[in-house]
Structure formats: C-alpha cells, structure tokens
Amino acid sequence: MSNKINTAFIGVNIIPMDNEEIIKDQTVLVENGIIKLIGSINEIEIDDDSFIVECNGKYLVPGLIDMHVHITGKKDLKLFLANGVTTVRNMWGYSGMIRSVFRFPNQLRMRERINERKLLGPTIFTAGPILEGSPPTNPFMPVVKTPNEAEKSVQKQKEVGYDFIKVYDNLIPEVYETIIKTAKKLEIPVIGHVPLKVGIDGVLKSGQRSIEHFTGYIDPDAATFTIPENEIEICAKKSQESEIWNCPTIVIWQKRVPFERLDEVADKNVLKLISRKVKIFWGLGLRSLNKSLTYKGDDYHGQIKNIGLKMVKALHDAKANLILGTDAGNPFVIPGFSLHEELSYMVEAGLTPFEAINMGTYNAAKCLNQLDNIGTINEGKRADLILVEKNPLVNISSLSKPLGVMVHGQYFSIEDLIVPGIMQEDPTVK
Numbered sequence: 001m002s003n004k005i006n007t008a009f010i011g012v013n014i015i016p017m018d019n020e021e022i023i024k025d026q027t028v029l030v031e032n033g034i035i036k037l038i039g040s041i042n043e044i045e046i047d048d049d050s051f052i053v054e055c056n057g058k059y060l061v062p063g064l065i066d067m068h069v070h071i072t073g074k075k076d077l078k079l080f081l082a083n084g085v086t087t088v089r090n091m092w093g094y095s096g097m098i099r100s101v102f103r104f105p106n107q108l109r110m111r112e113r114i115n116e117r118k119l120l121g122p123t124i125f126t127a128g129p130i131l132e133g134s135p136p137t138n139p140f141m142p143v144v145k146t147p148n149e150a151e152k153s154v155q156k157q158k159e160v161g162y163d164f165i166k167v168y169d170n171l172i173p174e175v176y177e178t179i180i181k182t183a184k185k186l187e188i189p190v191i192g193h194v195p196l197k198v199g200i201d202g203v204l205k206s207g208q209r210s211i212e213h214f215t216g217y218i219d220p221d222a223a224t225f226t227i228p229e230n231e232i233e234i235c236a237k238k239s240q241e242s243e244i245w246n247c248p249t250i251v252i253w254q255k256r257v258p259f260e261r262l263d264e265v266a267d268k269n270v271l272k273l274i275s276r277k278v279k280i281f282w283g284l285g286l287r288s289l290n291k292s293l294t295y296k297g298d299d300y301h302g303q304i305k306n307i308g309l310k311m312v313k314a315l316h317d318a319k320a321n322l323i324l325g326t327d328a329g330n331p332f333v334i335p336g337f338s339l340h341e342e343l344s345y346m347v348e349a350g351l352t353p354f355e356a357i358n359m360g361t362y363n364a365a366k367c368l369n370q371l372d373n374i375g376t377i378n379e380g381k382r383a384d385l386i387l388v389e390k391n392p393l394v395n396i397s398s399l400s401k402p403l404g405v406m407v408h409g410q411y412f413s414i415e416d417l418i419v420p421g422i423m424q425e426d427p428t429v430k
Contacts, residue, residue: 068325
C-alpha cells in the first residue's frame, strides 16, 4: 500500500476503454488522486518522492463498476476492491426496520466516509428505500399505494440525499407515473424493475433510467420470455430507441437453489466470507426466491441462462445500452467475485472481451453521468485503476487476478487487499 500523494506507473500497457486499443510502454503519473499525465518515460518528470510501480509490460485498465449491488457491511467494500471494483451502484438504501433487524450499515453515511477518505472502499452511488406496491415482494420494502404517497416518497429521498429512486414489481400505473413525474421534476433518476402492471412498453416510454435483471423482457420464475419470443429483436430495437440502460445480472439466477443443494453454488471457503446476520438474510431471500419459482423442469439454471444470454445478444445487436451488474449481496452472489462471473457470461453471449469490459467501465460511467470522472484512463480523470499481468482483451479472465488496484489515487498491491484465510485460497463460486 502506498500512502504517498504521487504515484507513477512505469512501462505499462494502457487499455483506456474509450477506444479498443492498447497504448504500449507508457508512464502514468497520478497526483492527488487524479491522472495528471500519460506519456513516455522521456516526456514525464517524476518527483523523487513519488511511489513507483514498475510495470514491465503489464496492463492498466480502468477500475470496474458494478451497477447492481446490495452493500451489507464493511467486508463487502474490501472484497469489491480486491477484485478491481472501484465504484458500485447500491440498489437498496437500507433504513428503518431492515437496518434494525439485520444491523445493516447506513449506506449514505458509508458513502460520505468513503468520499472523505475516512473509510476504504469503492465510490458508492445509492438508491433509497425501494418503492413497492401492494402486496410487497419483500416485507421490508415500503409500500406506496397512492400518487400522493408516491410524490412524498420521492421528495423525501431527494431531500435525504439518495442518488436514485428505485421502483419495484407491484406498483400500480398511476403511482408509477407519479414517481416518474416527480423524479423528473426533482432531477433524480428512476431505476429498477418493470412493474407488472406497467409492462415493458410502458417503462420504455417512461424515461426510467435503467431496467434491472431483464424484468419486463423475461420471467425468471418461469424461466421464459414475457415478451413474444418472435418479437425479441423488435423489443430490443425499442430499447435502443428509448436509450434506457439494461443491467442483465445473469449471475443472480445461477445461484438460485434450495438449501439442500447449496454445494452447487458455493464451497466452504465462500461461506467464510459471510456474517451470521447476512446468512439469515440470505435464508429469507432464498425462501422467497424458491417459493415464487414456477419452472417445473430439472434444468432451471441452463434454461434461464440461455434465455438471459439470448436477450443480451439481441440488445447488443440492436446497439441498445448495456451495463454490468451482479446483484451482489444476494445469496451466494459474492461482492467482487461475482462481477468476473458476469463478465464471462457476457462473452458467452457473444460479446468480445472489450465489449464486455466496456459494460463495466465506459457504459457504466455514462449511465451514472460520471464519464467526466471515471470509466476510462485519460488525463484529468480520477485514478481508479487495475493492474493485471496479461491482456484481458485476449482473455477476459485476466481481470479476475489483479496484481494491484488503485482507488481514489491510493495504490494497493493484491497482498494489501487479501482477506486472511479466504482470498489466498482463491475461492470459487461455481
């Protein structure tokens, strides 16, 4: 770990992610958390007190952005960083009863402490408490039944300081429309699910910023499409025209198993990562997920994956907006590790490694309206960076083994970020 203000990466191959290119044998000078200069060693003057990272032809990539997470504790933060995830979009601002019962963190306070450099972790952008209709999918979600309640809820979340409003499955159309209208007036984006009674066409026309888990396109409980399968390309084109962002989270459905089959999705090392309170929360989540499962076949994981990958490919071919996310914090979706699983699924869907990484760098930053700050390696941007041994544009799995991670301009070797007893054992989530 370096505590010095200035850092110089010397002899590094840069993958900037604003273009599909490799800029070879460069020096990158970081000062006060910002990329100050990029050029050859002969062009850049390096102060004697700078921390030097001798790269010898290794590869520098922008820090990854997980656009769908649920932060449950401080340990999550280090797991994200150890996997090169330097920014996250938190999708449920825990408050009230859920925080009291499970002692989950105040994510707004966590965001503030990270921004003030008083806590080590990825930059956090966070939604507020999920706005749900009746009956609530989860008993801890606040129910919004009327347009008046909707307007007040959006206003309160804006005043508190949340970055997004998240909508959910059972909102009725008039309440959903009020949420959209009020959020637009207050200039706070709306993200989340496609409410069942609004439907995919309604959401695509609404101005909602992003759709999570392909809700509205597919039914993960039945492992089937909700749109006519012969109209997938038509729907993908509508998505492209609407400019909405789509966050697939293929990985979450691969972890959906009964308790007696948990060995299919996690080994004993992974379980060491999880606190008792989170395991209890996971138990409730698994029961809810499995209770709503309507698919009757014995190949659920293969079926839902094939449907998800087909939808990814259709949206990609239509040039619709895609971002990378995992639903980390849900049962056996481990922070950081799961994003590399999701990257591999994107390649399996037919994207090139560059296109897959783009979802979790350039595209994610653009969706967050943060492209001036993060998402690419350019002078003047925040120094959130990953150093890896081999070229991830050839083999995307290279990203899953970072040699070092820089967040907010502070460099950590992977040894600095190891969780004792866990990470050196290279746990895998099957």
